[in-house]
Amino acid sequence: MRRDVRMRGFRERTSVEAALAILEARVGRLGDERVPLVEACGRVASEEVTASVSVPHFARAAMDGYALRGEATFGATAFAPVALQLVGASWPGRPFGGAVGAREAVRITTGAPVPEGADAVLMAEYADEEPSNAARPRVWAREAVPPGKHVAQVGEDLLAGAAVVAAGRKLRPQDLGVLASTGVGSVRVIRRPSVHILVTGDELLPPGSIPEGARIVDANSLVLGALARRDGAAEVTVTYVADRREAVRAAMGGAPEDVVLVSGGSSVGPEDHAPLVLAEIGEVAVHGVAVRPSSPAGFGFLPDGRAVFLLPGNPVSCLCAYELFAGPSIRGLGGLPRAWPHRRRRCTVGRRIVSEIGRMDYVRVRIEEERVIPLMTSGASILTSTTRADGVVLVPADEEGYGEGAEVEVLLYD
Numbered sequence: 001m002r003r004d005v006r007m008r009g010f011r012e013r014t015s016v017e018a019a020l021a022i023l024e025a026r027v028g029r030l031g032d033e034r035v036p037l038v039e040a041c042g043r044v045a046s047e048e049v050t051a052s053v054s055v056p057h058f059a060r061a062a063m064d065g066y067a068l069r070g071e072a073t074f075g076a077t078a079f080a081p082v083a084l085q086l087v088g089a090s091w092p093g094r095p096f097g098g099a100v101g102a103r104e105a106v107r108i109t110t111g112a113p114v115p116e117g118a119d120a121v122l123m124a125e126y127a128d129e130e131p132s133n134a135a136r137p138r139v140w141a142r143e144a145v146p147p148g149k150h151v152a153q154v155g156e157d158l159l160a161g162a163a164v165v166a167a168g169r170k171l172r173p174q175d176l177g178v179l180a181s182t183g184v185g186s187v188r189v190i191r192r193p194s195v196h197i198l199v200t201g202d203e204l205l206p207p208g209s210i211p212e213g214a215r216i217v218d219a220n221s222l223v224l225g226a227l228a229r230r231d232g233a234a235e236v237t238v239t240y241v242a243d244r245r246e247a248v249r250a251a252m253g254g255a256p257e258d259v260v261l262v263s264g265g266s267s268v269g270p271e272d273h274a275p276l277v278l279a280e281i282g283e284v285a286v287h288g289v290a291v292r293p294s295s296p297a298g299f300g301f302l303p304d305g306r307a308v309f310l311l312p313g314n315p316v317s318c319l320c321a322y323e324l325f326a327g328p329s330i331r332g333l334g335g336l337p338r339a340w341p342h343r344r345r346r347c348t349v350g351r352r353i354v355s356e357i358g359r360m361d362y363v364r365v366r367i368e369e370e371r372v373i374p375l376m377t378s379g380a381s382i383l384t385s386t387t388r389a390d391g392v393v394l395v396p397a398d399e400e401g402y403g404e405g406a407e408v409e410v411l412l413y414d
């Protein structure tokens with residue numbers, strides 16, 4: 001779709017739902033790569049991993065004591081202990097080589113292989129060993145142990161063939177431990193997207209500068225970069241682009257990253273080149289959304305299908321447009337859930353939240369004594385409205401806001 005809305009304004013605006021449906025249909029998951037387990041935490045498994053061996057793969061002692069045949073201890077009590085011949089020892093990594101006979105026992109420590117012939121472990125607390133200088137040392141059992149007692153059977157933790165992680169699993173620290181215990185050293189995970197932030201605006205100075213004259217300091221690249229990393233982006237590159245069409249075209253066309261975020265220049269002013277350039281080199285799918293703020297937001301696609309997001313320059317609009325459209329797409333590319341990652345809290349409206357039918361509203365709110373208070377703010381250039389707020393309430397297009405006492409869900413900023 002080619003259209004130049006500059007200085008004409010938006011005739012119609014796309015609903016947020018329709019815009020999201022386009023993104024869902026067109027921005028799929030990236031391919032996968034193999035990474036060593038030490039780098040796999042937080043990554044999303046691209047395929048199911050099954051255990052090729054059981055864990056443990058040998059029966060092992062769960063207590064320090066004596067491996068024996070449970071039957072041999074039947075009837076043993078503190079008053080009538082049963083004597084067993086001590087024939088050796090089994091240590092973790094250094095098993096007992098022989099077999100345990102009917103009235104024999106082997107000294108064993110936790111984690112050591114239970115020798116052939118033995119089926120139970122008598123805890124050291126219930127045994128008395130004869131001094132080791134005895135010719136044929138014996139151990140006295142003061143308690144009976146049934147067969148199986150204190151023996152971890154083969155596959156008790158995990159059976160060979162069982163699923164260890166499912167495809168789509170965001171790997172937890174303990175997943176890495178289980179994978180390693182089955183002999184796995186690396187895992188296939190979904191690639192994390194790279195993101196290029198194109199910052200337009202001749203008035204902008206890079207972060208770290210002191211604002212002076214008519215020049216202000218770029219805030220959007222920091223906000224966008226941090227949001228993209230939150231959403232799983234691997235690398236984030238920032239480029240400052242002059243408000244000239246050729247410069248915007250060169251930057252947008254030359255970006256090799258998986259996603260391009262354009263900050264500013266998205267609206268209908270004569271210097272708003274980004275939508276036009278995108279239409280020239282690719283396709284504008286949406287420009288102008290029924291949402292406040294960030295109504296001039298849009299997005300489209302480069303010829304190879306990579307998404308370009310047109311984010312309004314006003315900092316709150318930029319943040320809002322990112323959260324609505326770019327965030328779900330970046331998460332989706334990396335195999336993460338598209339839904340907003342914010343914690344949510346249900347609260348009662350303490351002061352009326354005003355909205356307009358026909359557009360979604362992104363309302364910054366404070367939570368005071370569990371009551372939701374919308375921040376009175378004059379516009380989308382007031383970035384401190386988002387630092388003073390505890391979170392945001394999204395009012396759908398078919399709601400006229402919420403009256404005092406209504407229950408709403410707050411998406412928390414922290």
Ligand SMILES: Nc1nc2c(c(=O)[nH]1)N[C@H]1C(S)=C(S)[C@@H](COP(=O)(O)OP(=O)(O)OC[C@H]3O[C@@H](n4cnc5c(N)ncnc54)[C@H](O)[C@@H]3O)O[C@H]1N2
Binds near residue numbers: 216221265267314
């Ligand atoms: N005739 C119309 N004018 C405007 C409309 C409209 O519908 N019709 N929409 C307004 C709305 S809403 C917004 S939002 C802005 C969006 O415009 P742009 O995306 O073209 O943004 P800029 O003009 O480049 O900048 C707007 C504002 O934000 C400041 N800015 C820009 N980049 C940054 C940055 N990286 N860090 C901090 N601040 C930034 C910039 O200096 C401007 O003050 O259009 C309205 N106009």
Ligand code: MOO
Binds near residue numbers: 293296317381
């Ligand atoms: O939405 Mo503009 O996006 O209000 O400042």
